[in-house]
Amino acid sequence: MTQALLCMSHSPLLEHATPPAETEAAVQAAFAQAKAFVKEFDPELIVNFGPDHFNGFFYDLMPPFCLGYTAHGTGDYDSYDGALDVPTDLAEDLAQFVIDRGIDLAISRRMEVDHGAVQPMEILYDGDVASKPVLPVFVNSVARPFVPMSRVRAFGHAIGEYFAGVDRRVLFIGSGGLSHDPPVPQFDTANAAQREFLTVGRNPTPEFRAARQANTIETARKFAAGEADIMDLNPEWDRGFLDVCASGRVEDFDRYTADGMDAVAGHSSHEVRTWVAAYSALHACGPYRVGYEFYRPIREYIAGFAVTTALPA
């Protein structure tokens, strides 16, 4: 096997919330399955499709997709704070290949990646995110305007095509919650100070970062207690999305629209764009089969929380 896929939800609340012990144990068991899968596959390279939550990408310049030629963790929520091991020559070659296929991919020679991008690799490699070569791929999942899902699919497909004929074990990772609506401000409804942050909020002060994180942690506590005014999780929507992943009919992802997702699955449900890109990349290498699926709606983590693995059929 020269390609494999791991898609999983992330949550900065993993270390800052306490779900019922049974839920926590089920999530840890799912992580153990993911680790075992990746250990057995033994990737030589990871292509990491991740979102950002206004830690690395801001409205001063917000591309739909961006490939990092080098990358550094922002350390938000105590996530990985250091350089990633990015093979720059390969990233340059991949970018040209994808652009030649009609996808207007942005590139960054110094990309910042936050908890959403690094958490799967933190889990897989016990925090040692730099232990594997990785191509970090940003997929805009929080900041309107959003490209149609068909473009995310075409983008993932182009990346998959690049690796289809390559004799190298490549793991495609997609990192994102399914339905969820954490308290990340929306530009349209933000006040002036929030708009300034959403536009140029790089390198926040420790006080600003602490206040932002405390707000998320408190919102999660209230959400679990039924007291928060964020949108509820939507297990039915989540299961429908997982069914499309498992069906292998990646063109069915195109029926998800930005307005429809906001209305029923929350503003951060767009993080499934990372899954769509990853599944489309694997699909470009041939038919695939989902071998493992975990799902729980977990309010303490503010996430429709899922883990799936897949291999070529």
Ligand SMILES: O=C(O)/C=C/c1cccc(O)c1O
């Ligand atoms: O505060 C943020 O930047 C995001 C928090 C969050 C909370 C729950 C699930 C997620 O996917 C998140 O990114």
Ligand SMILES: [Fe+2]
């Ligand atoms: Fe997220």
